[in-house]
Amino acid sequence: MVQTIRIEAVARERAGKGAARATRRAGQVPGVIYGAKREATLIALDPRDLIKELQKGGWQSHLFEVAVRDGATERALMRDVQFHPVTDRPIHVDFQRLAPGQRIRVRVPVAFLNEGSSPGLKAGGVLNLVRREVEVQADPDAVPERFEIDLGAAEIGDTLRWSAIRDHFGTQPVIADRDFVVATIAPPTTESAEAAAGANLPPPPPEAIRQKAPAAGATSAPGGGKGGAKAGGKGGKK
Known part of the structure; x- marks a missing residue:
C-alpha cells in the first residue's frame, strides 16, 4: 500500500x-x-x-x-x-x-512483469503502452503503489486490459463502462522484420558479383600509357 x-x-x-x-x-x-x-x-x-x-x-x-x-x-x-x-x-x-471515509481519485502506475520470458517479445514483438497509469477511485489508506500485469505468456497480437491486472486492491477504475486497454503486444516493425529476414538469407553466388564500371573519363585501353609515351618519344625525335 x-x-x-x-x-x-x-x-x-x-x-x-x-x-x-x-x-x-x-x-x-x-x-x-x-x-x-x-x-x-x-x-x-x-x-x-x-x-x-x-x-x-x-x-x-x-x-x-x-x-x-x-x-x-x-x-x-x-x-x-x-x-x-x-x-x-x-x-x-x-x-x-481528505474527509473521513472519503474515497479519492488517483493515478496508479502500471508495472509489467516477466518481459524477458514473453513469447511475443522474444519473437520481436513490441510492448505498446496505451496507459502508463490507470486512474481509479480508492480508499485513502489502501492506495496501491502500482498495478502489475504479467507478460510471461503474452503473444504477438495480445491485448492486455484492466482485467489482466493481477490485483485491483479494492479500487474502481474511473472508466467503468468497459474493460479498457492498458497495453498491446504489437508485431515487429517493417524495418526490423526485413532486417531479420535478411539476416537469414544465404550469401550471393560468386557469379552474381560484378566489377564496377570504370569511372567516366578513365583510360579504357590497357596500353594507353605506353601509346602516350611512344607518341611523346616520336615527337622528341622530330
Missing part, C-alpha cells in the same frame, strides 16, 4: 498574489490546503522538502500529512504544482484535504 509522507509547513495569514510573492521572496513556496467542506488553509513550505517529494515520482498518488506549525496536521493529496517558466522551480502547491 502507499506510504504516508509527513511534510512540514507554516501557516500564512494573507492570500493574494502580493502575499504569495512575499512568501517566495522569503525563500518559501506558498500553498493551500482545501476541501472536505472546510475553509482553506494557507501554508508555506520549504522548497527543499517539496522538491525532494516531487523528484520521487508518483507524487499525485502519495498521501501526505501536512504538519502545520501551531496548527493541526492535515491528511491530504498533492493535487497541483505550479512551476516557474524559466527556472522550473515550484512556485505554488495545492493540497486536497
